[in-house]
Amino acid sequence: MKKKIIFGTIIIALIAVLVWLGKKNSKSPIEYETEKPFKTNIVRKTVATGKVIPLEEVEIKPQITGIIEKIFVEEGQKLKKGDLIAKVRVIPNEQALASARGRVSKAELAVNNASIVYKRNKKLYDNGVISQKDFDEFKLNYDQSRQDLINAQNDYQIIQKGYTGKGGSANTNIRATATGMILEIPVKEGYQVIQSNNFNAGTTIASIADMSKMIFEGKVDEAEVGKLEEGIDIEVGLGAIEKKKFPAKLNFIAPKGTEENGAVQFKIKADVVLDEEYFVRAGYSANADIVLEKKDSVMSIKESLIQFDKKTEVPYVEIKTGDQEFERKDVELGISDGINVEVISGVSEDDEIKIWNKTKKDGEEGNE
Known part of the structure; x- marks a missing residue:
């Protein structure tokens, strides 16, 4: 009798173990967590890289060819229009000088002859x-011969000294043509400079700009330029000034793009509103945050919850229908900021969406 009881107990225990193992094996070894949709503001931005430069930069060039004799200013110095920048010493061209000297001699002969004729006829x-x-x-x-002599003498003096007796040293004194700050002086005393004329741009002696008027100049990709409009507000961050954003207004979008590294880029410009607390130098590297699209309080989910059909590329999520049971639902998506994405249709606020990259196994969290 005791043997039957013991044998029966063993059989019952064995059955219980088998039932427990069967139930355990029927469950998924991985438990997926879920997350519900939520409402949030989504802003789609793009970043344009570029630099900040003065709105207007003036290059000062000489009107005569010669040698820099003296420089009176330094880079960073503020000037007013008409202030003296440098003085140029003229190095005359020997051929031009000889030709001018010959014209003076010829004019003197003409004056002497005209004087004799004039006195005789008087x-x-x-x-x-x-x-x-x-x-x-x-x-x-x-009278005409006398005036020709004066003109020849003036030409000779200009070639020899760079100025006439009446004009003083106007051409040899290089003055500021605009009010602003000296950005650069690319020449030094003793450098040879070439005059600016119709055939030559001339040597730049200094560049001047109004540092209170700065613009952002950058480039955006062709995929985003169509969403930009002149007059929109943007924010400009400078690499040299951390944790500070300068407001700016877009005022120019290039009508023609340029190809760079296989992508077409379009130049943009924006007027930057400066802060007196910070001194912004010309040429600072900058990034402009541009809002392409914005929606407030829209139903959204984390972009990491979205999967795409391998054949049709249709986006979908998996909705919880029971204990570790999920059903696929195709969704229609709106704008995305890279973290959250708008869901136009396919899910409701009460749906529990499967988190693909966050799972639990035997009570521990892990990766699928």
Whole structure:
């Protein structure tokens, strides 16, 4: 009797173990967590890289060719229009100088000859031999020859010294043509400079800019330029000034793009509103945060919850229907900020969505 009881007990225990193992094996070895949709504001942005530069930068160039004799200013110095920047010493061209000297000699000969003719005919006029009309012609020729001599002498002096007696040293003194700050002086005393004319841009002696008027100049990709509009507000961050954003207004979008590294880029410009607390230097590298699209209080989910059909590329999520049981539902998506994405249709606020990359196994969290 006791053997039967013991044997029966063993059989019952064995059955209980088998039932327990069967129930354990029927459960998924991995338990997925879920997350519900939520409402939030989604802002889609793009970042344009570039730099901040002065709105207007003026290059000061000489009107004569020569050698820098003296520089009176330094980089970073503020100037007013008309302030003296440098002085140029003229190094005359020997051929031009010889030619000018020859013209002076020729004009002197013409004056001497006209003077002799004028004096001889004046006596004849005084004695009533020639008429007033004939005498006036001789006087006119004499006056014209004297003026030609003055012109030849002025040309000679300009070639030799760079200025005339009446003009002083106007051409040799290089002055600021605008009010602003000296950004750069690319020459030094003793450097040879070339004058600015119709055939030559000339040597830049200094560049001046108004540092209170700065703009952001950058580039955006062709995929995003169509969403931009002139007049929108953007924020500009400078690499040299941390934790500070400068407001700016977009005022230019290039009508033509340029290809760079296989992608077409479009230049943009924006007026930057400066803060007196910070001194912004020309050429600072900068990034502009541009809002392409914004929606407030829309139903959203984490972008990591979205899966895509391998064949159709249709986005979908898996909705919880029971204990570790899920059902696929296709969804229609809206804008995304890279973390959250708008869900236009496919799920409701009460749905529990399967978290793909966050699981539990035997009470411990792990990766699928």
